[in-house]
Amino acid sequence: MLKTDIAIIGAGPAGLNAAISAAAMGAKVLLLDRDDRAGGQLIKQTHKFFGSRELHASLRGIDIASLLLARVREFDNIDFRLGATVLGYYEDGVITAEYRGNFLKIKADRYVIATGASEKILPFPNNDLPGVYGAGAVQTLTNVYGVLPGKRVIMVGSGNIGLIVSYQLLQAGVQVAGIVEAAPGIGGYLVHAAKIRRAGVPIYTSHTIKEAYGDSSVQGAVIWQLDEKWQPLNGTEKDIEADVICIAVGLTPLTELLWQAGCQMKYVPQLGGHVNLRDENLMTSVPGIYVAGDVSGVEEASAAMLEGKLAGLAAAKSLGYSIENYDELWQQAISQLDGLRSGPAGEKIRSGLKMLVR
Numbered sequence: 001m002l003k004t005d006i007a008i009i010g011a012g013p014a015g016l017n018a019a020i021s022a023a024a025m026g027a028k029v030l031l032l033d034r035d036d037r038a039g040g041q042l043i044k045q046t047h048k049f050f051g052s053r054e055l056h057a058s059l060r061g062i063d064i065a066s067l068l069l070a071r072v073r074e075f076d077n078i079d080f081r082l083g084a085t086v087l088g089y090y091e092d093g094v095i096t097a098e099y100r101g102n103f104l105k106i107k108a109d110r111y112v113i114a115t116g117a118s119e120k121i122l123p124f125p126n127n128d129l130p131g132v133y134g135a136g137a138v139q140t141l142t143n144v145y146g147v148l149p150g151k152r153v154i155m156v157g158s159g160n161i162g163l164i165v166s167y168q169l170l171q172a173g174v175q176v177a178g179i180v181e182a183a184p185g186i187g188g189y190l191v192h193a194a195k196i197r198r199a200g201v202p203i204y205t206s207h208t209i210k211e212a213y214g215d216s217s218v219q220g221a222v223i224w225q226l227d228e229k230w231q232p233l234n235g236t237e238k239d240i241e242a243d244v245i246c247i248a249v250g251l252t253p254l255t256e257l258l259w260q261a262g263c264q265m266k267y268v269p270q271l272g273g274h275v276n277l278r279d280e281n282l283m284t285s286v287p288g289i290y291v292a293g294d295v296s297g298v299e300e301a302s303a304a305m306l307e308g309k310l311a312g313l314a315a316a317k318s319l320g321y322s323i324e325n326y327d328e329l330w331q332q333a334i335s336q337l338d339g340l341r342s343g344p345a346g347e348k349i350r351s352g353l354k355m356l357v358r
């Protein structure tokens, strides 16, 4: 049995920051990620981030991952294992993991779950044809492995992910035949949409996919218009040829471990699906289990980093570790989170979070 003070599951921006802040207080940390690279979603984000300097704005996601990893490597009290998939959480507070062909049993005094989110898929006829991808998968193929998914893409969804991945595909020399959006307006930041429009890509708002077609793989799709009640309008069909359909209709938190641990969960559509109740320290309803990042509500990397910092600090403090400026660090993270979630852009997240306070 491997024993540690704090086990952190997931080494995306949330988990990396949780490890750094807990280790800085002196806690013994075990950081596990199933991937063979640290950084979670950040390693495929080749675009520069918005936000404040403290949260690495104007750096590319992939560079933020390297920066956080270098910081983790400075601590002797962080045991960081890549290629470690956490399989389950058991009643006696033990977790199990598959680690490079070995089966590990781990008992930690505290856990920080930072497993991120997975992509939502969309039901339509022939959505199982080869050539139908999630946008995150396309981004992994192109930006991590240097493999193009095809020659001509239909993007479904005009949130930031749909817009950013479309732009990155254009940069990689792939044609984007159009972006299809069910809502009457574009979902993502207008600065991203403007770049797409300047490249001549049509954005079909109030439209959805009627069906994909193709013999053994995607050859195109029929899209159609939706009325104000989101019902398809017969006679508005358009046929678009493409060899890839890329689905970017949102993410949903990867909460399996939280369910297994018996955390109280609630369905909050604004946060992407079922998420856990939590207190101001991001502790769930199960004492000793904390959350951070997209697993506790789909947001952005900047929010994930701050939540990681908070959860790491609070978990270490609950074990009796201390740091001189704890209150200042904690308050600073809270204020920065409030700042990120302020204004009209943060309204959706604010209303979702209100439903969750324990």
Ligand SMILES: Cc1cc2nc3c(=O)[nH]c(=O)nc-3n(C[C@H](O)[C@H](O)[C@H](O)COP(=O)(O)OP(=O)(O)OC[C@H]3O[C@@H](n4cnc5c(N)ncnc54)[C@H](O)[C@@H]3O)c2cc1C
Pocket (backbone or CB within 6 Å): 009, 010, 011, 012, 013, 014, 015, 032, 033, 034, 035, 039, 040, 041, 042, 045, 048, 049, 050, 084, 085, 086, 087, 114, 115, 116, 117, 136, 139, 160, 161, 164, 165, 254, 292, 293, 294, 295, 298, 299, 300, 301, 302, 303, 304
């Ligand atoms: C295309 C795209 C563009 C984006 N652009 C921006 C942007 O410009 N600015 C911004 O702030 N945010 C952006 N984001 C959002 C941002 O990337 C995420 O909000 C952020 O990565 C969430 O961090 P996280 O640590 O919670 O999860 P993730 O980054 O998803 O990391 C979770 C980690 O957990 C690991 N894991 C999961 N389950 C297990 C398990 N059972 N065992 C072990 N390990 C496990 C995964 O391998 C992964 O490494 C973008 C996202 C996408 C997809």
